[in-house]
Amino acid sequence: xxxxxxxxxxxxxxxNILLIFGGVFIGxxxxxxxxxxxxxxxxxxxxxxxxxxxxxxxAMMAALYCAGTFGGSITAILINAPGAPPAVATAFDxxxxxxxxxxxxxxxxxxxxxxxxxxxxxxxxxxxTPLLAEIALSFGPVEYFxxxxxxxSMLASMSGKSSIRNLIAGCIGVLISTVGVHLATGVERFDxxxxxxxxxxHFVPVLIGLFAMSELLTQSSTLNDAVRVMSAKSLKLPTFxxxxxxxxxxxxxxxxGTFIGILPAEGSTVAAMMGYNEAxxxxxxxxxxxxxxxxxxxxxxxxxxxAAGGAMVPTLALGIPGSGTTALILAALVMHGFRxxxxxxTETPELVYAIFGAMxxxxxxxxxxxxxxxxxxxxxxxIPKRFLWPSVFIFSLIGSYAYSSAFFDVWVMLIxxxxxxxxxxxxxxxxxxxxxxxxxxxxxxxxxxxxxxxxSSFFQFFESGVFLVFMVLTVISLxxxxxxxxxxxxx
Amino acid sequence: xxxxxxxxxPATNLVAGLxxxxxxxxxxxLIIGGAYMYYEATLFPAxxxxxxxxxxxxxxxxxxxxxxxxxxxxxxxxxxxxxxKIAKIDKDRSVSLEPITWKTIVLLITLxxxxxxxxxxxxxxxxxxxxxxxWGEKNYVRIAxxxxxxxxxxxxxxxxxxxxxxxxxxxxxxxxxxx
Numbered sequence: 001x002x003x004x005x006x007x008x009x010x011x012x013x014x015x016n017i018l019l020i021f022g023g024v025f026i027g028x029x030x031x032x033x034x035x036x037x038x039x040x041x042x043x044x045x046x047x048x049x050x051x052x053x054x055x056x057x058x059a060m061m062a063a064l065y066c067a068g069t070f071g072g073s074i075t076a077i078l079i080n081a082p083g084a085p086p087a088v089a090t091a092f093d094x095x096x097x098x099x100x101x102x103x104x105x106x107x108x109x110x111x112x113x114x115x116x117x118x119x120x121x122x123x124x125x126x127x128x129t130p131l132l133a134e135i136a137l138s139f140g141p142v143e144y145f146x147x148x149x150x151x152x153s154m155l156a157s158m159s160g161k162s163s164i165r166n167l168i169a170g171c172i173g174v175l176i177s178t179v180g181v182h183l184a185t186g187v188e189r190f191d192x193x194x195x196x197x198x199x200x201x202h203f204v205p206v207l208i209g210l211f212a213m214s215e216l217l218t219q220s221s222t223l224n225d226a227v228r229v230m231s232a233k234s235l236k237l238p239t240f241x242x243x244x245x246x247x248x249x250x251x252x253x254x255x256x257g258t259f260i261g262i263l264p265a266e267g268s269t270v271a272a273m274m275g276y277n278e279a280x281x282x283x284x285x286x287x288x289x290x291x292x293x294x295x296x297x298x299x300x301x302x303x304x305x306x307a308a309g310g311a312m313v314p315t316l317a318l319g320i321p322g323s324g325t326t327a328l329i330l331a332a333l334v335m336h337g338f339r340x341x342x343x344x345x346t347e348t349p350e351l352v353y354a355i356f357g358a359m360x361x362x363x364x365x366x367x368x369x370x371x372x373x374x375x376x377x378x379x380x381x382x383i384p385k386r387f388l389w390p391s392v393f394i395f396s397l398i399g400s401y402a403y404s405s406a407f408f409d410v411w412v413m414l415i416x417x418x419x420x421x422x423x424x425x426x427x428x429x430x431x432x433x434x435x436x437x438x439x440x441x442x443x444x445x446x447x448x449x450x451x452x453x454x455x456s457s458f459f460q461f462f463e464s465g466v467f468l469v470f471m472v473l474t475v476i477s478l479x480x481x482x483x484x485x486x487x488x489x490x491x
Numbered sequence: 492x493x494x495x496x497x498x499x500x501p502a503t504n505l506v507a508g509l510x511x512x513x514x515x516x517x518x519x520x521l522i523i524g525g526a527y528m529y530y531e532a533t534l535f536p537a538x539x540x541x542x543x544x545x546x547x548x549x550x551x552x553x554x555x556x557x558x559x560x561x562x563x564x565x566x567x568x569x570x571x572x573x574x575x576k577i578a579k580i581d582k583d584r585s586v587s588l589e590p591i592t593w594k595t596i597v598l599l600i601t602l603x604x605x606x607x608x609x610x611x612x613x614x615x616x617x618x619x620x621x622x623x624x625x626w627g628e629k630n631y632v633r634i635a636x637x638x639x640x641x642x643x644x645x646x647x648x649x650x651x652x653x654x655x656x657x658x659x660x661x662x663x664x665x666x667x668x669x670x
């Protein structure tokens with residue numbers, strides 16, 4: 001009870017409320033601006049939050065995450081260009097509804113569905129996180145190694161063009177995390193004679209490079225692309241009768257989204273697509289999907305925002321990111337000196353409740369911001385790219401430099417961006433690389449500890465029932481991309 | 492068949508009807524890079540005896556590199572069991588990089604190269620002025636306003652509000668210290 005009061009009490013300070021509302025505003029803004037995304041915004045904000053209160057900084061990023069998921073639906077509906085990947089499914093019916101002369105109604109449905117989905121998942125989040133953390137307290141190095149391998153194997157089914165390339169990107173991320181001094185033996189690894197590399201490669205500049213710089217290079221070739229924007233004067237909330245008709249769909253999509261969010265590595269994008277598909281499957285009028293149907297907006301929006309809350313569960317309870325964006329929040333936790341995992345609940349429980357409170361506030365705040373500022377957010381899409389993206393570069397440069405006041409990090413940021421751009425062209429997604437980079441130290445540390453405990457005998461790992469379960473789940477997740485083909489052949 | 496259509500047609504991307512041409516190059520780069528990293532890992536010294544039972548520093552990276560090389564070997568053959576996904580990737584990379592993208596890369600490298608000498612503040616002004624110009628902006632008044640206002644805004648927010656120190660860079664030679 002003391003932790004709940006302390007955590008929620010932190011949110012009553014005006015500076016922290018300001019930070020949370022700032023996070024919501026930035027989240028909706030970056031979500032609305034094509035090319036920008038909440039992972040990018042979090043990566044750019046991270047170095048600047050070093051001097052701020054740690055709990056408030058993390059709460060702000062969590063609020064940004066919530067709001068960004070909704071913000072992406074603004075451009076999805078108004079210009080058929082989802083501002084964030086989770087909003088792809090929203091565009092299927094959101095843009096047709098806007099074209100039919102009801103952009104405000106489409107935004108209203110998206111906003112309300114997002115709020116319900118977000119609140120549903122937050123209830124699950126606050127109930128499940130301490131329970132899961134308690135189970136994880138009994139995990140030893142073997143069990144944690146199994147869990148981290150399972151989390152990395154989920155990269156195979158992560159959204160992207162190729163499972164093999166996702167796994168390779170994950171391996172590259174883990175390999176990057178091995179650069180620097182090996183803590184167990186003091187050996188300098190992969191420094192190539194560069195003194196700055198003995199400290200390792202800081203993840204913040206890599207994140208900024210992968211998300212911001214690679215997107216800047218992608219956008220450089222679309223400077224003259226014309227954009228047709230449906231102007232929305234205001235958000236139009238659905239009536240009570242409309243909501244009553246949609247309540248079963250909202251509950252179903254919220255439950256589905258929360259569950260998918262809890263799975264490691266899966267996130268809002270997968271949740272949104274499944275939310276849309278399930279909404280169509282259960283609908284009495286599936287033929288109307290794609291023409292501007294209410295259910296086609298409500299299904300994915302409730303699911304994608306529910307996934308945001310769900311993804312925080314494994315991130316905080318286990319230290320395993322539930323999605324690409326929560327991998328960044330995990331990185332921010334580490335940067336601020338927190339220890340993600342079960343010890344977070346025992347050592348700093350007020351942080352969990354502060355995040356819960358921040359996300360709760362964010363879920364209502366973006367509704368308010370959407371109501372008051374729909375016209376503003378539709379107008380920001382007119383910001384010329386020739387000024388928008390140099391601004392992103394300036395923030396990236398300052399952010400990378402600010403992290404440890406070293407220009408070496410700026411080079412890391414730039415090289416990550418250029419390499420990331422070419423990797424994306426060949427089907428390698430940045431999110432798996434980020435997951436690998438964040439999980440890498442955990443994987444190696446638990447593997448080393450487990451091998452020492454079991455006298456370097458890997459087969460003894462299988463004596464742990466929990467490890468066996470994770471290995472079975474790993475095999476299932478690695479083979480899941482091939483199931484549609486196998487089932488198709490059998491039919 | 493046009494060059495664009497040739498690139499998109501999976502059949503024309505195959506070498507000897509077996510493997511994807513471009514993915515073969517991608518896999519080769521990964522394998523050669525992995526092999527070099529593996530060789531580097533063999534040069535890591537063993538853990539000193541005083542540390543007792545522990546894994547040597549090279550074990551984990553070597554396992555990872557071997558896994559990565561095995562996965563990289565599969566890439567050229569992906570077209571055979573996931574042709575639709577490879578077709579999507581081919582669609583993206585069939586579009587040649589535009590000259591503006593190469594110019595942007597050169598500009599970014601140049602700006603970062605001089606950033607340490609110029610300092611963050613001057614680099615921001617130079618970036619805000621050069622970027623829109625290189626990207627074809629013709630409204631010089633807008634560029635002038637942006638190249639002054641935006642860096643000043645960033646300086647105010649991050650230096651004055653957030654307390655971030657901005658290295659003076661070249662400004663230290665231009666502004667004489669007062670005694």
